[in-house]
Amino acid sequence: MMTQPLANPHQEVHARTLFGFWVYLMTDCILFGSLFAAYAVLHNSTYGGPSAHDLFSLPYALAETMILLASSFTCGLAMLGAHLNDRRKLLLWFGVTFLLGASFLAMEISEFTKLVQAGNSWQRSGFLSAFFTLVGTHGLHITTGLLWMIVLLVPVARHGLTPTSLKRLTCLRLFWHFLDVVWIFIFTLVYLMGVK
């Protein structure tokens, strides 16, 4: 389907954009790396407040993880539809992805709200500051991803797929999978290792 090398200017721009987006993802990875480092330094600095063991529920986090992983899978299905130029399939699966992403976000917000209501806000201790920042930054990325989905899919629904929108959807898909990978690390380091 996409085998002509460099002959087509669209192809060249496409390859360049994807490479650049990979580089961007790498910078985002380092940003998260810094936040993970901060969490690693501060995870015992509870200042007499609750620790990860006291606060987090593993089943809840596992449910979040499953929802996000499922959304990555449906995002892949949507892109299969895009490459087949099947607009209905594309929109359907991206719709499911959006709903899964939104419910992940809702679960995260509800977790945050419960923590704050119980008096365990980010102001309680260095540990909680690092927790809210790390997980919250991931949540902010998810929010951006959801907004991006709306912005890209409304024109696709209206006017159909163009090479440019395919390029942008490919970037969005990379972004979405990347957030999944980051979440796996959050799940492992914050929840799994924290609760035990």
Added chain:
Amino acid sequence: MFGNLTLDAFKHDPIEAAAGYSIFLSMILAVALITYFKRWTWLWKEWLTSLDPKRIGVMYIVVALIMLFKGLSDALMIRAQQAFSVGDAWGYLSASHFQQVFTAHGTTMIFFVGMGIVFGMMNLILPLQIGARDVAYPFLNSIGFWLFASGSAYIIISLIVGKFSATGWVAYPPLSGLRYSPNEGVDYWIWSVQIAGIGSLLSGINFLVTIFKMRCPGMTLMKMPVFAWSALGTLALIIFAFPILTATLGMLSLDRLLGMHFFTPDFGGNQMMYVNLIWAWGHPEVYILILPAFGIYSQVVSTFSQKRLFSYESMVWAIIGITFLSFIVWLHHFFTMGAGANVNAFFGIMTMLIAVPTGVKIFNWLFTMVRGRVHFTTPMLWFLGFVVIFSVGGMAGVLMSIAPVDFQVHNSLFLIAHFHSMIIGGVVFGFFAGFTYWFPKIMGFKLNERLGRYAFWCWLIGFLAAFLPLYILGFMGATRRLDHYEAATGWQPLFLVAAVGVGIISLGLGLQILQLIVSIKERKKNTDTTGDPWNGRTLEWSTTSPPPVYNFAVIPTVQTRDPFWEMKQTGASPQQKPKYQDIIMPKNSPLGVLIGGFSFILGFALVWHILWLGVIGLLGILTCFIVRLSEEETEYCIPASAVAKIEAKASKRKK
């Protein structure tokens, strides 16, 4: 309504007010002049909305030069205070104003002069050197520049509205935390650096992709000019280091805005984490600034010695080595943290190691001159001055890499003398060399040589007078950032010499401004009609001066490392009747300026805690991006016939 912003923010002591109002007046004057000459449309269409890297490069350099002027004024104020604030005399600056001045000096010089000239030079030269018509993402380039410009605007506006940070240019907590710096100063610093830093990150991605994906046919990585290699090293560093800065500043501002406890002294915060994080960015940053300068020297030395660069391979490996090593030396900025002997030994040894590739480069440049036909033009003078100052300063750095020695001179003026040797002697001299060297390429006429030489000697002598005393003062126990000291210390004579030195440097800058004016006046006499005024070696000299908007009518194909030199030697002139093709170029876009403007509004709102203004800023940025995503026609076509016309005119001018 206006958050923490009240009328009190506009009240300043007389000296601060004088600075603020003079800037305010010069801005009004500039606006009046542009209006009087009816240049607004021209400015908007030709410059502010331009996506041409040559234009964006010039704008970077203009901002950097304005900020250099500002930063040098700060330096003069610091030196004047320290020369006279002895014993019973308390100088003319209050302690709090003095603290703002040295903070602004460092921030301005590193972020807005250093980074400005790095990206300015890359924009001007990189696409030309690798035989490309444009950068990978022209629109991203514009956003990068405008974020840089709006970051620099906070430094200026803090002179008029409120105060700037008083915590030094790296803002260590707990001093920079909410408890000890409750007012807006640190927030100004955070958002200035944060917004400019995100701009640098975006530009970094852009130029990295440009180098990897847009080189002309035949130019393999090992055939790239050394400036492009040094830029590649810098870009790799930017991509790995700047996200750390973004995260660190983010955490500091969360501490200040939402009452978090990353770096607070209580509630389990950890201040040393900040120091580690900021230097994990900060040390690579030093090399981000110096590597492009190394690249410039490489081009200058080989051009003016009329000889190919000595040992290109070792030069490239030295760049790669420096890029790698610069990530594992950050702890030498705080050996005194008490990390333990083994940790200090590791970082000390790595610091010594990084001097090896740097030394390799110095020798390569010197060997390039051996048996060459050396032309002692102004760029060569800057290079020779650099070798002297940089070598001495570098050895002082190696001295400090020995942890026990560092314990003695930590935070003393010895350190100040060391890093000014590296940054002025290395980066600034390199920039001036490159500025003189590439000026005719970009503007179409050469700079006045005689005034350039005078300026060089002022800078060199001024530098030695200003900073050699600081080495001695450091050994005598003078620490940095003092607004007052006792007469019994015996420091005053040396401080006086240093003050005179900064005066001589200012004279040098004045001569450079004069040089620019004289050169513009005499531009008819110094016009470069050939496109190759220095008998150059690399591709940028093969096109006209100034280059057409598309750089090359026909994309060149290269076989060797010095393709243009080769072309001239073998007499292979470009085809007599080349076949021109339609050229697709990006259209101008106002969205870059608008995104910069809305980012400025957002940051300003965060500094003063004005909610509604922040919402406007954020929505503005989002709207701009959505508008850009929905634009269909972002490019225009220059038909082959128009290209042929432009080229015919250019070759007529050559004859």
